[in-house]
Every structure is written in structure tokens, then in C-alpha cells.
Amino acid sequence: MSELIVIKIGGGEGIKPDAALGEIAGLVRAGVRVVLVHGGSHETNILSEKLGRPPTFITSPSGHTSRRTDRETLKIFEMAYCGKVNKGIVETLRRAGVDAVGLSGIDAGLWTGKRKSAIRSVDADGRTVVIRDDLSGRVERVDDRFLRLLLDDGRTPVLTPPAMSDEGVAMNVDADRAAAATAAALGADELLLLSNVPGVLRDPEDRSSLIETVSSLDEVRRAAKGRMKNKVLGAEEALSGGVGRVVIGSASGASPVADARSGCGTVFEGAIA
Numbered sequence: 001m002s003e004l005i006v007i008k009i010g011g012g013e014g015i016k017p018d019a020a021l022g023e024i025a026g027l028v029r030a031g032v033r034v035v036l037v038h039g040g041s042h043e044t045n046i047l048s049e050k051l052g053r054p055p056t057f058i059t060s061p062s063g064h065t066s067r068r069t070d071r072e073t074l075k076i077f078e079m080a081y082c083g084k085v086n087k088g089i090v091e092t093l094r095r096a097g098v099d100a101v102g103l104s105g106i107d108a109g110l111w112t113g114k115r116k117s118a119i120r121s122v123d124a125d126g127r128t129v130v131i132r133d134d135l136s137g138r139v140e141r142v143d144d145r146f147l148r149l150l151l152d153d154g155r156t157p158v159l160t161p162p163a164m165s166d167e168g169v170a171m172n173v174d175a176d177r178a179a180a181a182t183a184a185a186l187g188a189d190e191l192l193l194l195s196n197v198p199g200v201l202r203d204p205e206d207r208s209s210l211i212e213t214v215s216s217l218d219e220v221r222r223a224a225k226g227r228m229k230n231k232v233l234g235a236e237e238a239l240s241g242g243v244g245r246v247v248i249g250s251a252s253g254a255s256p257v258a259d260a261r262s263g264c265g266t267v268f269e270g271a272i273a
């Protein structure tokens, strides 16, 4: 069976996916099966501002950050993720000769899971409040059979949040962890999480403090703050789900995919304690 890799390209500020998309076209031409997952957080922020609903974020007591997603925000989120970003990527890939198919996690019920019924959030004064109406959750199941149908037919799935909750409501999910669940469900050889930083940094302010090879999960868990926490969690989930290798690397430069595959970034491989 040909090699299968899952590549997630972040949607943070400053990420330009074109170089990675060109490389993905090359991989697909060479017979590698690729599933692409992408984010859209920066485009969502821009659109939210334009529509007069500036984004707000939730910080959990353990330091995880996520977008506050009420019903109106979810609609804006879909416009950015499933609209502008997903269709832009599909257009670029198709122009490069890739038979790309853009799908959100709600299409065909591709990504399903539980909505969070209560989220603890630390407010500006350090008080913890409980939010019960947030439309966010976590991918627990992936329809890998449907993805295999597409891949076996020579198509390249381009996947994006939202996912479908068990109650039948679209929900915001973290794209890194959704990519990890997808890689695990497909038994992918490799998962690349490409973002606006070179990998997990020992000091988030110092780009030269890259952790290259993960020998202790404690070290990366301690270093990862805010949104990096989800990437590290995703890497751990993918590895324990049977994915051969995970690299958290940069989406920038002329060849971000080849760079990450050759080990530039933070590499998680084998049994790590």
C-alpha cells in the first residue's frame, strides 16, 4: 500500500500555504496519499471584525485557549474555514493537477464527537466562570471508510472544522487534534502539523530554542503554552493511536513539507515516556 500522510496547515497570522500546496501536488503526483487538514483562525478574526463582532477567546484554568463560539460566531467561522480558506486551497490544488475535494467535518458526518456541555473559563479578573452554551467539542470518531473511498479513487481530501456533535449540532473543534484523530483512524505513516513557529520552543519568545527530538513528553508539555498545547496533545494522541511519526514544524519557507519530513521541527517518534 502506498504511503499515507496527514498534513495540517495552520490558519494563524502570516501563514501562506502556497509553498506547501505545491509540494503536496508533487507528493500526490508521486503516488503518496495525502489528507490535508487546515485551520482558519486568522481569517475568522478578520471576518469577525468586519462583521462587527470582534472575536473573544476562552482561557481554561489549565491555560488552554480556544475561541468563544456562540451561534453567530459559528456562522462566521464556517464562512472563513469552509468558505474562503477551504475553497482557496481546493482551487490552488486543482490548478496544480490535484483532484482535491474540500469537506468540512460535518459533511458526510466525517468528524463526530461530544460537545462540551460546560467550559471553565478564567475571566480578566482571574475569576473562573462556567460557560454552558459554547458550540465546541472534540472529534471522537472519524469516518475513515469514507476517506479511504476518496483516496482509493485518487482524490485528495481537504478537511476543515467544524465537526458534528452527537446532538446533531455543528461545533468548533481544534484542527490539530482533528488532524491527529484522522491520522490515527487512517493508520497514517506520518502526521505533519505545520504552523507559524519552527516547532515546540523551550522558550516561546526565542525561535532558536527549538526542541528537535522529543525524548520526554514532560519537557514539551511544560514548554507548550496556549495554542501550542493542542498541537502537543494532538501529537501524543496520534502516536498512541498508531501513527508512525509526528512532526510539529514550520509552514514557512520554500519547502516546508520536505523540511518537516526530513526532521526539521519537533519530532515525536517511537515510544516516548
Ligand code: ADP
Residues within 6 Å of the ligand: 009, 010, 011, 012, 013, 015, 039, 041, 176, 194, 195, 196, 197, 199, 200, 201, 202, 203, 204, 223, 224, 225, 226, 227, 228, 229
Ligand atoms: P496554527 O494557527 O498555525 O495552528 P497556533 O497559533 O494555534 O497555530 O499555535 C502556534 C502558536 O503557539 C505560536 O504562534 C505561539 O504563539 C504559541 N506557542 C505557545 N507556546 C509555544 C512554544 N513552547 N513553542 C512554540 N510556540 C508556542
